[in-house]
Amino acid sequence: MTIFAGIFARSKNKAIPASFIKELQSAISRHPDDVDAIAEFSGTGIYLARVDAGILKEPGVSSSPGFTAFVAGDPLLQTGPDLPGTRAESLQNLAYDLAVSKKQDALRSCRGTYCAAIYEQIGHKLYLVTDKLGVRPVYYWILPDFIVFATALRILESLSFRKKSLDLQGIAEIACFGYPLSDRSPYENIFTLYAGETVSFSDEIINRQKYWEWDKLPVKKTDDTGTSAKHLHAVFIDSIRIRLREQKTVAAFLSGGLDSRAIVAALRSLGADVVTSNFAPAGSQDQVFGQLIAEKLGTHHAHLPEGRQNDRDPYHKLSVNEWINSQSYKAENLPRPRIIWSGDGGSVGLGHVYLNPEIIRASREANLQIAKQKFFSHVNWGLGTRLLKPETALAFREYLDKGIQSELNSVHPEDPGRTFYLFLMLNDQRRHLFNHFENIDLGRMEFELPFFDSNFVAEIIRQPIDPFLRHVFYLEWLSHFPEAALEVPWQAYPGHVPCPLPQPEGLTYQWESGTEAIRQNKQNSLQWAKKLLSATEFSHKYLNRTYLRLWILLMPWKQSDSSYLLQLPRVLYQYWSKIA
Numbered sequence: 010m011t012i013f014a015g016i017f018a019r020s021k022n023k024a025i026p027a028s029f030i031k032e033l034q035s036a037i038s039r040h041p042d043d044v045d046a047i048a049e050f051s052g053t054g055i056y057l058a059r060v061d062a063g064i065l066k067e068p069g070v071s072s073s074p075g076f077t078a079f080v081a082g083d084p085l086l087q088t089g090p091d092l093p094g095t096r097a098e099s100l101q102n103l104a105y106d107l108a109v110s111k112k113q114d115a116l117r118s119c120r121g122t123y124c125a126a127i128y129e130q131i132g133h134k135l136y137l138v139t140d141k142l143g144v145r146p147v148y149y150w151i152l153p154d155f156i157v158f159a160t161a162l163r164i165l166e167s168l169s170f171r172k173k174s175l176d177l178q179g180i181a182e183i184a185c186f187g188y189p190l191s192d193r194s195p196y197e198n199i200f201t202l203y204a205g206e207t208v209s210f211s212d213e214i215i216n217r218q219k220y221w222e223w224d225k226l227p228v229k230k231t232d233d234t235g236t237s238a239k240h241l242h243a244v245f246i247d248s249i250r251i252r253l254r255e256q257k258t259v260a261a262f263l264s265g266g267l268d269s270r271a272i273v274a275a276l277r278s279l280g281a282d283v284v285t286s287n288f289a290p291a292g293s294q295d296q297v298f299g300q301l302i303a304e305k306l307g308t309h310h311a312h313l314p315e316g317r318q319n320d321r322d323p324y325h326k327l328s329v330n331e332w333i334n335s336q337s338y339k340a341e342n343l344p345r346p347r348i349i350w351s352g353d354g355g356s357v358g359l360g361h362v363y364l365n366p367e368i369i370r371a372s373r374e375a376n377l378q379i380a381k382q383k384f385f386s387h388v389n390w391g392l393g394t395r396l397l398k399p400e401t402a403l404a405f406r407e408y409l410d411k412g413i414q415s416e417l418n419s420v421h422p423e424d425p426g427r428t429f430y431l432f433l434m435l436n437d438q439r440r441h442l443f444n445h446f447e448n449i450d451l452g453r454m455e456f457e458l459p460f461f462d463s464n465f466v467a468e469i470i471r472q473p474i475d476p477f478l479r480h481v482f483y484l485e486w487l488s489h490f491p492e493a494a495l496e497v498p499w500q501a502y503p504g505h506v507p508c509p510l511p512q513p514e515g516l517t518y519q520w521e522s523g524t525e526a527i528r529q530n531k532q533n534s535l536q537w538a539k540k541l542l543s544a545t546e547f548s549h550k551y552l553n554r555t556y557l558r559l560w561i562l563l564m565p566w567k568q569s570d571s572s573y574l575l576q577l578p579r580v581l582y583q584y585w586s587k588i589a
């Protein structure tokens with residue numbers, strides 16, 4: 010686990026105020042174990058700091074007479090069939106590639122999820138870089154005299170030496186999708202690197218450059234789904250192999266779905282002993298099928314109680330940490346995992362879960378307006394603006410439409426049917442683990458993410474898209490795994506190929522909301538609505554207070570749940586209150 014941050018003076022001879030450095034030092038980690046663990050590099054016009062908890066064993070730093078570099082994650086720089094170099098070797102090659110050779114060959118050969126900061130001392134030049142999908146974020150704040158950067162937005166949010174302004178377009182996108190599109194953040198002048206991008210800073214010059222463009226990959230001309238699935242299986246197994254290295258025992262999440270199942274089956278086929286955990290509700294398909302496949306694959310399995318680190322922690326890190334530190338776990342004489350294999354990226358990247366033939370057909374017919382309508386109807390995403398003042402509501406709708414259209418216009422795949430797939434990969438999936446990395450100082454664990462392996466994703470994009478819909482290709486791909494992987498029922502997505510195996514009766518289904526969940530959601534929304542109404546300055550500026558009062562009165566009596574209307578006011582307030 011590495012977190013890094015820094016301050017770069019846009020004029021080489023400008024000193025960085027000591028108060029700026031002190032604030033950054035205090036913000037980099039909130040964990041008590043890290044108080045005395047900050048490693049630093051400083052010079053005239055530059056300050057770099059990092060915290061490394063040693064989870065990835067090798068420190069994420071490389072130094073030479075010409076440059077200093079920090080990395081979070083593992084680049085997995087692979088230039089041949091052998092295993093990638095070590096984390097330190099990969100970082101050293103990346104730094105040389107950016108600061109000396111300028112060829113970007115090393116960048117294009119990396120398969121991992123990572124971000125890095127590289128400071129070239131002689132030319133007083135700073136480089137920031139992220140992986141080909143941009144999964145591992147790095148944020149930078151452009152100030153008149155300085156560039157401030159960090160691997161977590163919370164670090165920049167905490168700094169008080171310059172007042173921030175809201176980026177309302179970014180907030181509209183967060184309210185709709187859960188994340189801003191493109192390089193935006195909720196704040197003006199704070200950006201995040203795009204997928205496959207480097208940004209360099211030298212004096213007053215800011216240079217952004219793409220070293221990898223997903224929409225430039227050619228589509229293979231093939232109708233043989235079986236051969237393609239076999240090939241993609243081989244690439245996936247290789248993505249597991251290069252991450253496994255020489256490890257004998259690893260830890261993995263194991264749900265009742267197919268993504269984590271594929272990973273655990275692959276690990277077992279490569280001879281690894283696997284410790285698995287599941288925190289689905291008792292009596293759910295997710296929990297029962299996870300237990301069944303664990304028994305079939307022969308893992309050391311535990312069903313954990315729900316214990317979230319915060320309200321945006323789907324991984325229940327409190328429960329996972331309590332489990333691996335428990336006496337019962339220690340009694341099994343298993344290694345304590347700090348790296349957990351996760352199926353993130355499988356459902357969208359391989360399963361194409363948010364797409365259907367109508368979206369792809371409209372995209373191919375160059376009718377993006379119809380394609381957008383079909384896409385948003387299919388995924389049931391949208392922006393409720395009725396609780397805002399009319400002029401504010403109109404502005405937010407325009408912000409959202411502008412952001413979506415800009416992203417769709419920015420990709421030009423050989424097959425236009427891939428447009429919305431790329432929209433999802435470069436936005437939804439790129440931001441998918443935002444909250445995990447935002448709180449990694451407290452969670453104290455790293456993930457192995459083979460579905461985000463850049464070689465694997467590239468091979469998917471090179472295939473014709475149509476066979477991937479409804480998990481048809483996915484099941485053909487899974488047939489190349491050990492037979493045990495398909496001998497236990499799984500939880501299928503609504504509208505996708507159903508599981509053909511008989512299933513126990515009476516199990517709850519993940520995508521069916523029970524009456525208690527709806528009741529709880531409405532209750533939480535009412536509490537939030539009253540809080541927003543009582544925030545006088547905010548509500549007078551943005552909200553339709555009369556309509557909100559009426560909504561609060563009627564909400565308890567409505568059969569339907571209209572709490573979605575509160576999403577945009579709530580997101581807006583959460584960021585407004587941070588700068589007010």
